[in-house]
Amino acid sequence: MNGNRDHVSEGEPDDHGAGHPAAPWDATFRTRTVHAGQSDGPVRPVSAPIEFGTSYAFADAATADSVAQTGAPLYARDGMPNVRALERAVADLEGADDAVATASGMAALSLTMLTLLSAGDHVVLNAGCYQDTVSLLEGHFTRFGVGVTVAERNDPDAVLAAMTPTTRIVFSETITNPGIVVTDIAAIARALRPSGALLAIDNTFATPALCRPLTHGADLVLHSAGKFLGGHHDATGGIVAGRHDLIDPIRRAGYLFGPLLGPLDAWLILRGIRTLAPRLSWMSASALRVAAALTAHPAICAVRYPGLPDADRRDIAGRTLPRGSGAMLAFDLAGGTDAAVAFTQSLRTIPYVASVGGTETIISFPPLPPSQGTGEPARDHRCATLRMSVGLEDPADLIADITQALDRLPISPTLSPATAGGTAAANGRSHETSPDHDT
Numbered sequence: 299m300n301g302n303r304d305h306v307s308e309g310e311p312d313d314h315g316a317g318h319p320a321a322p323w324d325a326t327f328r329t330r331t332v333h334a335g336q337s338d339g340p341v342r343p344v345s346a347p348i349e350f351g352t353s354y355a356f357a358d359a360a361t362a363d364s365v366a367q368t369g370a371p372l373y374a375r376d377g378m379p380n381v382r383a384l385e386r387a388v389a390d391l392e393g394a395d396d397a398v399a400t401a402s403g404m405a406a407l408s409l410t411m412l413t414l415l416s417a418g419d420h421v422v423l424n425a426g427c428y429q430d431t432v433s434l435l436e437g438h439f440t441r442f443g444v445g446v447t448v449a450e451r452n453d454p455d456a457v458l459a460a461m462t463p464t465t466r467i468v469f470s471e472t473i474t475n476p477g478i479v480v481t482d483i484a485a486i487a488r489a490l491r492p493s494g495a496l497l498a499i500d501n502t503f504a505t506p507a508l509c510r511p512l513t514h515g516a517d518l519v520l521h522s523a524g525k526f527l528g529g530h531h532d533a534t535g536g537i538v539a540g541r542h543d544l545i546d547p548i549r550r551a552g553y554l555f556g557p558l559l560g561p562l563d564a565w566l567i568l569r570g571i572r573t574l575a576p577r578l579s580w581m582s583a584s585a586l587r588v589a590a591a592l593t594a595h596p597a598i599c600a601v602r603y604p605g606l607p608d609a610d611r612r613d614i615a616g617r618t619l620p621r622g623s624g625a626m627l628a629f630d631l632a633g634g635t636d637a638a639v640a641f642t643q644s645l646r647t648i649p650y651v652a653s654v655g656g657t658e659t660i661i662s663f664p665p666l667p668p669s670q671g672t673g674e675p676a677r678d679h680r681c682a683t684l685r686m687s688v689g690l691e692d693p694a695d696l697i698a699d700i701t702q703a704l705d706r707l708p709i710s711p712t713l714s715p716a717t718a719g720g721t722a723a724a725n726g727r728s729h730e731t732s733p734d735h736d737t
């Protein structure tokens with residue numbers, strides 16, 4: 299972690315002091331996004347070439363062996379150059395020793411769990427985690443003798459209550475998908491420390507521009523890297539970062555399990571990272587303005603955006619996301635599913651897109667929870683939830699589009715924010731409508 303406080307400036311997430319290994323150099327976070335992962339040496343291309351070669355040629359076996367001793371790749375699964383550059387970059391930005399990139403976020407999660415868990419171990423999933431994460435753990439890891447419990451609420455007491463003597467990993471998201479609930483990572487890390495369990499955090503929605511979970515006491519940080527890291531809806535990838543004692547075995551297991559990221563996707567994601575700091579800063583500011591405008595509209599029952607002044611858990615968001623609350627927000631429309639569908643159809647510039655994190659603002663129904671036990675409160679079934687990923691457009695244009703679409707909806711006086719129990723901070727979620735394939 300950057301130990302030189304003189305270098306901390308706008309865009310630099312706070313160091314909450316958990317003492318992580320030093321970053322390679324002391325530049326600010328924003329500067330490091332521009333340079334992280336670059337190769338050393340007297341000559342380097344400013345834009346790295348995409349190296350598609352999967353195999354290296356040597357004069358003889360002895361030469362190949364001696365090259366392999368240095369850690370250089372002989373073959374694709376050893377680590378291709380563009381993939382290693384991405385891994386170095388994310389490790390630097392997350393304040394980790396190293397990272398392993400994979401073909402998708404789910405591959406990073408699978409590889410991490412396959413490496414660190416054995417039959418008889420137990421995993422706690424914090425309340426509100428991404429539905430496919432829950433499905434993977436509950437539906438597949440249990441087949442191999444791993445116990446899985448979903449915490450009843452997103453708080454340290456509920457996580458502790460879900461733990462057993464064999465709990466090896468506690469898994470959470472910095473900002474939950476789709477509930478948009480900010481996790482108190484530092485409090486959970488403190489609470490589980492005596493148990494020796496590892497804390498793994500999916501940082502997809504926050505990114506290291508807004509939160510670095512390792513500095514809050516987490517042991518591992520994961521990403522669906524094609525979302526905000528890549529940032530342009532044109533690459534798929536995943537990554538897990540942490541200390542050497544965790545990442546080295548994950549890398550060795552990855553060599554055998556083989557969930558490889560390709561060089562083109564690695565290059566695209568690293569290109570996206572070059573603009574991570576300004577993108578997340580701009581998106582956070584725009585999302586706050588959009589959330590405030592939604593809150594003021596009578597067709598809206600509730601808005602969930604951690605940056606709103608009266609948001610639920612505002613104190614946790616302030617500590618965990620001091621540089622901005624991110625691009626993701628959710629809101630409940632009065633009038634239920636019909637109103638939600640009519641609203642999305644009336645939008646002129648904001649398309650319905652299942653995945654999030656790009657330059658373009660998109661809207662979707664959030665993914666359905668896979669089972670009971672997501673820990674989020676039941677909510678008024680007459681409201682339908684929509685999820686928005688705010689992009690880089692002028693927020694005034696977004697608000698104008700959203701407002702014209704909301705103004706077309708019939709407004710039920712019984713479902714105004716005051717009467718529907720909705721506040722800017724409500725934590726509910728619709729269970730009545732969503733397709734289950736959104737990401």
Ligand SMILES: Cc1ncc(COP(=O)(O)O)c(C=O)c1O
Nearest residue numbers: 402403404428475502522535737
């Ligand atoms: C928070 C979160 N984590 C993990 C994933 C899985 O990532 P991927 O789709 O890259 O496998 C997603 C996908 O939407 C996600 O939203």
